Amino acid sequence: MSTQTVLFELGTEELPAGEYEGMANALASGMASGLEQQGLSIGEMTVFATARRLAVLIKHVQERADDMEQEVLGPPVAAAKADDGTWTPAAIGFAKKQGMSADELQIINTEKGDRLGVRKVAAGALCADVLPAVVTHAVENIPVSKRMRWGRERHEFLRPVQWLVLLYGSDVIDVSVFGLTSDRVSRGHRFHGQSSVTIPNADAYETTLREQFVITSADERKALIKNQVEALVSKDERVVIDDNLLGEVTGLVEWPVALRGSFDESFLTVPRQALISSMREHQKYFHVERLDGELVPSFITISNIESKRSEAVVYGNEKVIRPRLADAAFFFDTDKETTLASKALRLESVLFQRDLGTLAEKQTRISEVAQTLSQTLGADKATVKAAGCLIKADLVSDMVGEFPELQGIAGRHYALHDGAPEAVANAIEQHYWPKFSGDQLPQSPESAALALADRLDTLIGIFGIGQVPTGSKDPFALRRASLAVIRILLAFAPTANLEMILTTAKQSFPSGVLDEGVVDTVKAYLLDRLPAHYEEQGVSVDILRSVTAVGTETIGDIDCRSLAVANFAGSEAANALAAANKRVANILTKVDEALPAISEQLLTETAELSLRAALTESQASLDLAVADNDYPQALSNLAKLREPVDAFFDNVLVNAEDASVRLNRLALLQELRGQFLKVADLAVLAR
């Protein structure tokens, strides 16, 4: 089998760093599946991606696909001949379409009966012939987040397209997209390389471009940057390599060269997060720490050239970061000229939400609710109160105005500067925790009380004015807030009554502002977020439904029961009992009349007697286990009911002729169901 390497390169103006890799991968999979659809076998595939090129190299692409036998089916044999034995018009028409006479057709057996037809051998596609269409289709299916046009044509892509290379082995294959035609001419590095680079054959792509100062593999650049960055720090330092930042800088260079610069040590008095933000967000620098975690007044930048005078690049970067850090230092100093308490007064002029008032009002509500809940969370009320009137004050500081991600952190520094106790300062910072899914929880009950009250205020307030989040629109991040509420309650107040907590939050709003049913709405919304919370713990949506169906008083109780059911589910006993519960539930829903207490006299058959005995036995131990929240124990008790239940259904006819016997059996089933419902509605889990 003769094969060659295929290379396609799409040359562009600089693509955004966050997107080029995904685009290259989509191009590659589009080409691979396109070739395979043509019956062409392919070998190993490599994806190359830089800001200026998306390229795919596929080895061992078959030159010509194998011939394929094809069956073309015509009319059923029954409809092929008239009574007199002559061909029907249907048969003649089909034969004509196939370019033959009806006599030359064959009979082909199919699942749907014998059909007239023809077996043909289709010549396998030539790679060179189909490649242009495959490439065009793959290019058209590259996901583009925001399309743009350029020049005077209507072509659209993420940034203007500049050149195309399409090679099969050493042959150029013509393809036209974006008004350009492919050739073997690529481009080297913008400054170190040549503006026109001939690729002799597909296999030479990577090395040819490397000679032109382009490292085409994103993974290789990433590894290189990592090594270079690490080589720039001494033994008693470490560099923090954030994956997002690494990905971003990898997308900004074709020939990475890491350089280290420094800034004045005096800036280290500014909160480190402000310095890190300045370096990372604005300048895409890596920051350097001492082994004890203290910031070193240095940064590492990744340039795209091997500069003739790298000191000029370092000097330039130092010149840029200086005024930025000076700004941060200036904000920090001016912010400290007024107290946090005086800043809190200015919250009166900052709107939280039109119908829900100012941030000052929000802060007051949070503080009240957190104080009310102090005992529930085991928090010191005085500390909650002291922090409560300051938690949002840093939002009007210059520092947070410039670095929004410093909210809370700035407040903590200013509180300490004003002489506030550590616990108050911590609560100011930590009431924003967890900041994102998987982030750490507040560490003190006081911080947790405020963090909880803040989330509840947003949830109750926004739902209360009818601004329900929709699929993609969740401007107040209510989903994230709900997950935070679940996590905080689990950690600090697992036995707190959900309705009580939500009602407390609701009562902090003036009457008439919120929808009356808001507590129920928010509770339902919180419960709907449970699957997201439990996703990683392998607790399925069905399990949560089975648990919430029988009670949603406290998050801790839901948690215990969910984990127990999840552990139990999937066992053979669980499947059988789920099926039995479903059966029982179905039977009971059809019952209209009130059921009597179980009468021992009316129990006659062995199977119902033994079920009754088993139920009586399990009742006592079940109640004990449930009282102890020992749901695994409760479930293992219930599992013992499996055999008597199965025997009951195998041997006993529920719908007995005698109405009193029938009602008595139904009562027995209700007792059975009642025991299960103390843990979960297993019927939900039945398949």
Add this chain to the structure above:
Amino acid sequence: MSSLTFQELILELQSFWGENGCVILQPLDLEVGAGTFHPATFLKALGPENWNSAYVQPSRRPQDGRYGENPNRLQHYYQFQVVMKPSPADFQERYLDSLRRLGLDPLEHDVRFVEDNWESPTLGAWGLGWEVWLNGMEVSQFTYFQQAGGLECLPVTGEITYGIERLAMYLQDVDSVYDLVWSETPTGTIKYGDVFHQNEVEMSTFNFQQADVDHLFSYFEFCEKEAERLVSLELPLPAYEFVMKASHTFNLLDARHAISVTERQRYILRVRTLARLAAQGYVASRAKLGFPLADKDLAEAALKALAEESAA
């Protein structure tokens, strides 16, 4: 590197882009926030006509004033603006050549194109492109216009905006804009501070403290009415002047903190509505002339589309 004076830098850019086929214009004689507002960018980006131009535009951002005390922030500064329509395929290379012309060797200095999506809510305009970084410092904005005045741009205008004070501060290696050498004269060195420091102090005082709020509010209303009236009289160019005046008036009111956060959005929308009207009026007026500066095929296609639109 013998560095250019501030005025030499402007002259170099002018001659470079003049050699690249741009019509060199002088600044617009109205207060605007950016070179994009100049009719030579905003209006020329509309419709099918070709246009290549470059000019300096004094830009006023009342909010950014710092009474002459901040070395980097000014309420009045210069932009050097280049527009090429249709955007040429080698637009980036030409830009890099302009940096070389200023003495910046990209094999010595790290030049990068970093994603930046530009949007002007008041002009109803947006485009995609980059910030250009020179050793980590943003020195230019590079944008392919997709929409202006709410209208689709075809051909696409490519726009380059140089922050020339920044570039000059880099070239001359000074840390304060006021220390820039503007020009060497027989009577001595003239610095940026000699030319503009007093202006920054006084204009900051005016913008933040003295601008007459009541008058500005009523002037905004007047500009709005005038723009609408002039569009209806098929006078889009004077109408657009009032759009720019309304926009600057809004900026002054904003600097005086006279507009609340919620109101702010409404004012922006009002200016955008005017910009749209002026844009539509301008395209209609050019259509009447048959889009004289357009390629024939594009002129015909645009005229046909307009005719179909008015028929529908």
